[in-house]
Amino acid sequence: MIGSAMRRIMIHGPGGHERLVIEESQAPEPGPGEVLIEAEAIGVNYADCMVRMGLYKSAKDHVGWPICPGFEVAGKVAALGEGVADLRVGDPVVAVTRFFGYSTHLVVPENQAFPLPSSLTSGQAAGFPCVFLTAYYALRMLGNPRGGETMLVHSAAGGVGGALVQLGKVSGCRVVGVVGAAHKRDLVREHGASEVIDKSSEDLWAAAERHAPDGYHLIFDANGAVTLRQSYDHLAAPGKLIVFGFAGMLPKGRDRPNRLKLLYDWLRTPRFDPLHMTNNNRGVLGFNLSYLFAEIGLFHEAMAELLGWLEEGKIEPLPTRTFPFEDVAEAHRAIESGQTVGKLVLKV
Ligand SMILES: NC(=O)c1ccc[n+]([C@@H]2O[C@H](COP(=O)([O-])OP(=O)(O)OC[C@H]3O[C@@H](n4cnc5c(N)ncnc54)[C@H](OP(=O)(O)O)[C@@H]3O)[C@@H](O)[C@H]2O)c1
Structure with a gap:
């Protein structure tokens, strides 16, 4: 898996939908304490459009141009970095990431990946964390x-x-x-x-x-x-x-x-x-x-309670509309229309 081809959606400067371009490169290698995830579905958030327009301060502070947007993915663990103890290759996970989520493969620290709840499809799961x-x-x-x-x-x-x-x-x-x-x-x-x-x-x-x-x-x-x-x-x-x-x-x-x-x-x-x-x-x-990724413990506290409520049926995943990875511009167009309900997700 490491070194195999991956695709990601890049933005090289602020603008409209024409700025969303799919590029190919090599899948990254996970470092110590990191995992490589092969994404099946990717959550689309309104903030991703603001990133594309060049209006999202956190994107400027943390990455700059060019940027691969995206805050959440669901998929399978494809490779483990040194010292990763709690995940195995093939485990289904949902992960949060500060940018780089619009990608078929991405590396995240182990503590940003959570076991995928069995009641959710990968599309529902990708739209859950953010x-x-x-x-x-x-x-x-x-x-x-x-x-x-x-x-x-x-x-x-x-x-x-x-x-x-x-x-x-x-x-x-x-x-x-x-x-x-x-x-x-x-x-x-x-x-x-x-x-x-x-x-x-x-x-x-x-x-x-x-x-x-x-x-x-x-x-x-x-x-x-x-x-x-x-x-x-x-x-x-x-x-x-x-x-x-x-x-x-x-x-x-x-x-x-x-x-x-x-x-x-x-x-x-x-x-x-x-x-x-x-x-x-x-x-x-x-x-x-x-700006809260340094407080990752808060995310874990929240996810533990949220996943418990999900299992007990107290909360449910949002209705999810799916777009092919290649149709990312359509997904942005939809959320910018202000007419959507629930979540939008890209399917790899
Ligand atoms: N601070 C954070 O950590 C954080 C995290 C996630 C999201 N957010 C923010 O939360 C908001 C909702 O995000 P979301 O991803 O869940 O999106 P969303 O609510 O699914 O979609 C955006 C909704 O906002 C309303 N809206 C108002 N002005 C709009 C405009 N100019 N263009 C499009 N929609 C507009 C529309 O609903 P109505 O017309 O029904 O009002 C629209 O359906 C966004 O502002 C996002 O930046 C913040």
């Missing part, structure tokens, strides 16, 4: 609900949104989900939301107030400036706004940013006032998992 780890970190580690909280989830039918709704239910919260199109409503209900707001046909904040007149204990927002101020204003006391993305700064259905809109949204992104936060018992927390 969105569920993000939701777990946001809700369980930052939000830390005790049960009984009311939470609002923006983009509730998407990848992270779908995971947040399910974990909210598991955590004993009442979940209100927000979606941008009518066809997304049913899934959010199926995942456990008690109310769904379709902002394409009703006033988001009027509905949000109707469903929680005293405000929300937890609000999860990856929209950016378009909703952040109002999200903060709709917190209960105590309440936490958890910020983890800025998709609303980009135009839906386009493969490159509008620079003027980026600037406008950056200027109108709220700066929150600590005095107001203190006197109103409101908190604002932000995070990006790709």
Whole structure:
């Protein structure tokens, strides 16, 4: 396997779908404590599009150009580096990786690979870690609900949104989900939301107030400036706004940013006032998992509980739409449309 041919999707500079090119090279050799994985399926995340557009800071900080994007794969262990004790060649695994996931073969440290849950197909597994780890970190580690909280989830039918709704239910919260199109409503209900707001046909904040007149204990927002101020204003006391993305700064259905809109949204992104936060018992927390790989123990803690819930049937994999590896541009086009539900996955 080592030294055999592999393919990966590379991006040599910022731009649209034409920037996604498949290149061939030799499969890498795992170093001490690393494993080589032969991928069967690869998770696609909205962040991958931001990497391609040159707007993802972590990609610049950790790799630069050219870059192979991708944060998660499912496949089989193809080779072991020295000292790897807990995995064997042929073991089915799902792995998290900071970039380089859009690849038929990749090397990761042993501690970034987890046994593939037997109930999942490789496609479902490849779409599991990123969105569920993000939701777990946001809700369980930052939000830390005790049960009984009311939470609002923006983009509730998407990848992270779908995971947040399910974990909210598991955590004993009442979940209100927000979606941008009518066809997304049913899934959010199926995942456990008690109310769904379709902002394409009703006033988001009027509905949000109707469903929680005293405000929300937890609000999860990856929209950016378009909703952040109002999200903060709709917190209960105590309440936490958890910020983890800025998709609303980009135009839906386009493969490159509008620079003027980026600037406008950056200027109108709220700066929150600590005095107001203190006197109103409101908190604002932000995070990006790709800066948390040094805390890999958190991922293990989260995965252990998530895989347990999966086995017990308390959570389920998101509906998964599959694209051939070669059709990566189609997958990016789909997620950029803002119309998808659940997860998108590339099949090798
Ligand atoms: N901080 C972290 O560690 C972390 C980790 C994973 C993901 N994220 C962030 O979480 C968000 C969701 O990621 P995901 O991969 O699960 O994607 P996703 O939610 O499956 O898809 C994106 C959704 O965002 C909404 N949206 C708002 N503005 C959009 C735009 N301009 N273009 C396309 N969609 C837009 C759409 O839903 P509605 O129209 O229904 O709102 C769309 O369906 C992204 O912002 C991502 O960067 C952050």
